[in-house]
Amino acid sequence: MFRRRLHIESPKRFNAGFLLPLAAVSPRLETLIALVAPMSRSTMEEGSGEVGSGSSSSKPKSALHIEGYPIEGLSIGGQETCVIFPTLKCAFDIGRCPQRAIAQDFVFISHGHMDHIGGLPMYVATRGLYSMKPPTIFVPASLKENVERLFDVHRAMDQSELKHNLIGLNIGEEFQIRKDLKVKAFKTYHAIPSQGYIIYTVKQKLKQEFAGLSGNEIKNLRLSGVEITNTVTIPEIAFTGDTMSDFIVDPDNADVLKARILVMESTFVDDGIPIEHARDFGHTHLFEIASYADKFQNKAILLIHFSARYRPEEIEAAIAKLLPSFSSRVFALLQGF
Numbered sequence: 001m002f003r004r005r006l007h008i009e010s011p012k013r014f015n016a017g018f019l020l021p022l023a024a025v026s027p028r029l030e031t032l033i034a035l036v037a038p039m040s041r042s043t044m045e046e047g048s049g050e051v052g053s054g055s056s057s058s059k060p061k062s063a064l065h066i067e068g069y070p071i072e073g074l075s076i077g078g079q080e081t082c083v084i085f086p087t088l089k090c091a092f093d094i095g096r097c098p099q100r101a102i103a104q105d106f107v108f109i110s111h112g113h114m115d116h117i118g119g120l121p122m123y124v125a126t127r128g129l130y131s132m133k134p135p136t137i138f139v140p141a142s143l144k145e146n147v148e149r150l151f152d153v154h155r156a157m158d159q160s161e162l163k164h165n166l167i168g169l170n171i172g173e174e175f176q177i178r179k180d181l182k183v184k185a186f187k188t189y190h191a192i193p194s195q196g197y198i199i200y201t202v203k204q205k206l207k208q209e210f211a212g213l214s215g216n217e218i219k220n221l222r223l224s225g226v227e228i229t230n231t232v233t234i235p236e237i238a239f240t241g242d243t244m245s246d247f248i249v250d251p252d253n254a255d256v257l258k259a260r261i262l263v264m265e266s267t268f269v270d271d272g273i274p275i276e277h278a279r280d281f282g283h284t285h286l287f288e289i290a291s292y293a294d295k296f297q298n299k300a301i302l303l304i305h306f307s308a309r310y311r312p313e314e315i316e317a318a319i320a321k322l323l324p325s326f327s328s329r330v331f332a333l334l335q336g337f
């Protein structure tokens, strides 16, 4: 494919100084610059991206089904990340706001890099356009004020209401999103303030001491004001957003490693890019994930945020090299590659 041939050898090879005044270059060169020239760090982000095939308009691959959950969306390092669990009505990060994200009632933003938050006003505006109920958006507490200002600017420009509930969560804070679901923010280690989210299922379970009673006896106890149940919370889904592998060894993140499904970044996957480079930009390398394999108690691990430098076969080949006992639990979100 033509785009493939515009391969850049190193993410650091170009810098902003490469950009010439467009008036000074031929239209043909202008196009080439637009295709290969660096977006600034804030959009290209952290050395993760190169010009690859990634695009939300690419042909969709077959949908992922993991541990009983359909999973949609796409995630390409430096370009866009939005991972959707439609049965929970949840989207993790919003990326450029893929169409399927609009139907989700809850969005969890991991950090302020454009490839994760850029589509947020579009998401809110589109839900308003379709008269859908205002969404609930979770952001790191440190981002809340700026996100409010962002919406104020858009309201000033288009005179729309942009209705939504914005909730800032600090690391360790929880919020009940549904009677049977709660979310908790956990610490991640990125180049800018960031956090991940764990979704827990919340269930009421009959206390052991009442297990042998009849339905009527239990009912009477309840009506007399006796607390007959315990609340049981189970970590179901954890989403890291962008982070170095340090979150894995953070003792406060034990539930992340126990969640039924862990969605985590693995921006780099082979020895073309060393671990140090991944760390320099606040990212995780697949080699680090492999070295921590025995720490993950998750039923499934969905890897996301691969650099656009990779072809899907390269990502699959890298995962296939993991120990078989581990790789059988590891999946890759390749939509858009």
Ligand SMILES: [Zn+2]
Pocket (backbone or CB within 6 Å): 045, 077, 078, 081, 113, 115, 116, 242, 305
């Ligand atoms: Zn990113």
Ligand SMILES: [Zn+2]
Pocket (backbone or CB within 6 Å): 045, 046, 111, 113, 190, 242
């Ligand atoms: Zn980032």
